[in-house]
Amino acid sequence: MKVDVSAVEQAAINSIIPELEKAHDELLSGTxxxxxFTGWVKLPGTRDRDEFLRVKKAAKKIQGDSQVLLVxxxxxxxxxxxxVIEFLRxxxxxxxxxxxxxxxxxxxxxxxxxAEQIIELVGDRDFSINVISKSGTTTEPAVSFRFWKTLCxxxxxKEGARGRIYATTDAARGALKKLCDSEGYETFVIxxxxxxxxxxxxxxxxxxxxxxxxDVDELLSGAAEMMGICAVPGLENPAWQYAAARNALYRAGKxxxxxxxxxxxxxxxxxxxxxxxxxxxxxxxKGIFPAAVSFTADLHSMGQYIQEGARTLFETVVLIENSxxxxxxxxxxxxxxxxxxxxxxxxxxxxxxxxxxxxLAHMDGGVPNLVVSxxxxxxxxxxxxxYFFEFACGLSGYLLGVNPFDQPGVEAYKRNMFALLGKPGFxxxxxxxxxxxDK
Amino acid sequence: MKVDVSAVEQAAINSIIPELEKAHDELLSGTxxxxxFTGWVKLPGTRDRDEFLRVKKAAKKIQGDSQVLLVxxxxxxxxxxxxVIEFLRxxxxxxxxxxxxxxxxxxxxxxxxxAEQIIELVGDRDFSINVISKSGTTTEPAVSFRFWKTLCxxxxxKEGARGRIYATTDAARGALKKLCDSEGYETFVIxxxxxxxxxxxxxxxxxxxxxxxxDVDELLSGAAEMMGICAVPGLENPAWQYAAARNALYRAGKxxxxxxxxxxxxxxxxxxxxxxxxxxxxxxxKGIFPAAVSFTADLHSMGQYIQEGARTLFETVVLIENSxxxxxxxxxxxxxxxxxxxxxxxxxxxxxxxxxxxxLAHMDGGVPNLVVSxxxxxxxxxxxxxYFFEFACGLSGYLLGVNPFDQPGVEAYKRNMFALLGKPGFxxxxxxxxxxxDK
Numbered sequence: 001m002k003v004d005v006s007a008v009e010q011a012a013i014n015s016i017i018p019e020l021e022k023a024h025d026e027l028l029s030g031t032x033x034x035x036x037f038t039g040w041v042k043l044p045g046t047r048d049r050d051e052f053l054r055v056k057k058a059a060k061k062i063q064g065d066s067q068v069l070l071v072x073x074x075x076x077x078x079x080x081x082x083x084v085i086e087f088l089r090x091x092x093x094x095x096x097x098x099x100x101x102x103x104x105x106x107x108x109x110x111x112x113x114x115a116e117q118i119i120e121l122v123g124d125r126d127f128s129i130n131v132i133s134k135s136g137t138t139t140e141p142a143v144s145f146r147f148w149k150t151l152c153x154x155x156x157x158k159e160g161a162r163g164r165i166y167a168t169t170d171a172a173r174g175a176l177k178k179l180c181d182s183e184g185y186e187t188f189v190i191x192x193x194x195x196x197x198x199x200x201x202x203x204x205x206x207x208x209x210x211x212x213x214x215d216v217d218e219l220l221s222g223a224a225e226m227m228g229i230c231a232v233p234g235l236e237n238p239a240w241q242y243a244a245a246r247n248a249l250y251r252a253g254k255x256x257x258x259x260x261x262x263x264x265x266x267x268x269x270x271x272x273x274x275x276x277x278x279x280x281x282x283x284x285x286k287g288i289f290p291a292a293v294s295f296t297a298d299l300h301s302m303g304q305y306i307q308e309g310a311r312t313l314f315e316t317v318v319l320i321e322n323s324x325x326x327x328x329x330x331x332x333x334x335x336x337x338x339x340x341x342x343x344x345x346x347x348x349x350x351x352x353x354x355x356x357x358x359x360l361a362h363m364d365g366g367v368p369n370l371v372v373s374x375x376x377x378x379x380x381x382x383x384x385x386x387y388f389f390e391f392a393c394g395l396s397g398y399l400l401g402v403n404p405f406d407q408p409g410v411e412a413y414k415r416n417m418f419a420l421l422g423k424p425g426f427x428x429x430x431x432x433x434x435x436x437x438d439k
Numbered sequence: 440m441k442v443d444v445s446a447v448e449q450a451a452i453n454s455i456i457p458e459l460e461k462a463h464d465e466l467l468s469g470t471x472x473x474x475x476f477t478g479w480v481k482l483p484g485t486r487d488r489d490e491f492l493r494v495k496k497a498a499k500k501i502q503g504d505s506q507v508l509l510v511x512x513x514x515x516x517x518x519x520x521x522x523v524i525e526f527l528r529x530x531x532x533x534x535x536x537x538x539x540x541x542x543x544x545x546x547x548x549x550x551x552x553x554a555e556q557i558i559e560l561v562g563d564r565d566f567s568i569n570v571i572s573k574s575g576t577t578t579e580p581a582v583s584f585r586f587w588k589t590l591c592x593x594x595x596x597k598e599g600a601r602g603r604i605y606a607t608t609d610a611a612r613g614a615l616k617k618l619c620d621s622e623g624y625e626t627f628v629i630x631x632x633x634x635x636x637x638x639x640x641x642x643x644x645x646x647x648x649x650x651x652x653x654d655v656d657e658l659l660s661g662a663a664e665m666m667g668i669c670a671v672p673g674l675e676n677p678a679w680q681y682a683a684a685r686n687a688l689y690r691a692g693k694x695x696x697x698x699x700x701x702x703x704x705x706x707x708x709x710x711x712x713x714x715x716x717x718x719x720x721x722x723x724x725k726g727i728f729p730a731a732v733s734f735t736a737d738l739h740s741m742g743q744y745i746q747e748g749a750r751t752l753f754e755t756v757v758l759i760e761n762s763x764x765x766x767x768x769x770x771x772x773x774x775x776x777x778x779x780x781x782x783x784x785x786x787x788x789x790x791x792x793x794x795x796x797x798x799l800a801h802m803d804g805g806v807p808n809l810v811v812s813x814x815x816x817x818x819x820x821x822x823x824x825x826y827f828f829e830f831a832c833g834l835s836g837y838l839l840g841v842n843p844f845d846q847p848g849v850e851a852y853k854r855n856m857f858a859l860l861g862k863p864g865f866x867x868x869x870x871x872x873x874x875x876x877d878k
Contacts, residue, residue: 112764325551
């Protein structure tokens, strides 16, 4: 994995080194803001071996007795697993013939239409449930879990359902943990010191990922390798480079970061990225606004804005250096489209030149381009990329001066929603809000 | 359909009225910038009845003889049809049991891995091809069409393929039109005065949409209804309200617009919207940056940024007033999650209160919220929404002072890419670019 930040003046990066040294030290020693939630920093090295083996065993069991896994979760309990599965197994995962179960993500919205589509898709197939929630009281997954638990018990009986419901939750406290203890569900732990958006390499992400047939050992091994690389202070550290470059650009007025990738299977990795950076940095009236595009498709939609719109953007391209696939351009004796000069060239080669041409075009247009190169589209490289982005995000949040590990703003809508729904104790506020809306 | 712009001061909106009057007049009379490309303004009323009937007939034939339709196109020849199909038939369209063909979109990227996944998904099923390109020389769809045309001829013979390849292209000129004439493919016209991002209600969008089993008469009837509403000048006109409100916000420093919807099936409509607005306005160093979120999922990812990040955002919520689906919260005698106060409430009701609670929370956080309400999730209402967004975009671009109907910035990457790929005539430039990259 390499990071190219040559689009940013070396002097601007150098000027941030003292801050980076402090941020790095705070992150590793657990002395910075929000340090109660920096367990992910050493996670790939200290993971609970027994629990990891249980995750793999549960995945095998689900693969054996289920055609569908329903993953009930929202936010960090949703995006990471979906992102990894779609990137490594393809965005058409559920549609393709394969020997691992379909994976459907539920409890991440309040759409009745969505819920009904999933019910139809599960049909009469055998299913298991992985409910993922620290507290067990978040509305979307809790409401969804009520439904699927009932259906599971109806179909398999109370005892049968016990063997098909897996909970990833707090080690000791919370409504969901209490339920698991009384019902006897197998449980996996969301560590106390790892927040949702940093949890993809805990059982939160690993169980669904393993069910989808991805090698979680490789994923963690890549993460552990990057943990070693990121632990070393200095500008050789790719996380230092990326954190410094994006903050230098932010301070120079580039307030929007567009994450780009040329692989359509990366779309949900970009969603994971947007949560990681947006939720970590978007507070106290500051933060780079994270956006994402999928190239080359979006060169024909958002490409115009990037090339010539307001010059408040910079771009970070995730480049997959050794794209798989050997498809090449077929010949056309009539050369109707005038593209015979491409005949025999592989799509991967054309894609690479599209990246290089776009890089220059956007740079020339005033959009600095950072490039994060990963070796291959595989679990090992993805593990590295995930840890890299996490570590750089921690550094970057400290450079910005915020606590990159809390999310105080997420409560505001929930409180209003509960009040408007007449939650006991919120009646007065509910009336007040309803009156505001009626105006 | 209603637009609520009460988040913006009436005085700020009123001050834009003179500009709106001019923009409205220019748009309807075809006297503004880029007026050669305003054919879409009157499209729902003047559409070619014969061709429209041929579109429906072709769709019926494809439904009868194909299990898969491959739609070859990029940009406006891709997003509109995909957006409408996913919104009205569900984002799981291809996965669900249904009596209409799967629809796969190809030629919108250069990923070999993507191409190989589609080949596997088509398998030995019967397929037809709809290639959509004004010129026929755009790299991504041209390369893809070479491949699928060859495969189709191999499978069905030259004569058989002739009955399975449909081209939507220029009426008279261009490489693709020439090929169609010599091969005898059925062709549909991309009107000269309608650009890609405004083309979803031409055969560009309508053929794939009809194949997916959507009532295109209803879609066009909704658009025609909105055409009548939008033709009337004045602040009663919802497009005037929306265009005025977003420009007032932009002028007050709100440079990012976040389009939000609570229906997960809306995700690709938001992609269509991002192209429409981003490509129309992102030029000459200006333009509102369009972003999108899917709620409530993204309240648990981008929600933190929206609530408390840099105060440069405003939000536009597309609200579906009468959500379908009757799912309700099931009871839990133990009330483990503490949500029994929701028992019996429909998901739609909870979703509505989530919207209302979020509206207030984000407004209180300093993010002005505009609300575009559509009546129902059906073709008629969607036709109205599409035309509304198109008309408002035309007005809005004129308010911004740009030509909302060109996209000069899309050429820059293509030129570089061709040069780097050694296109004849570009050799010198290719060497120059390669030298820059090697530095």
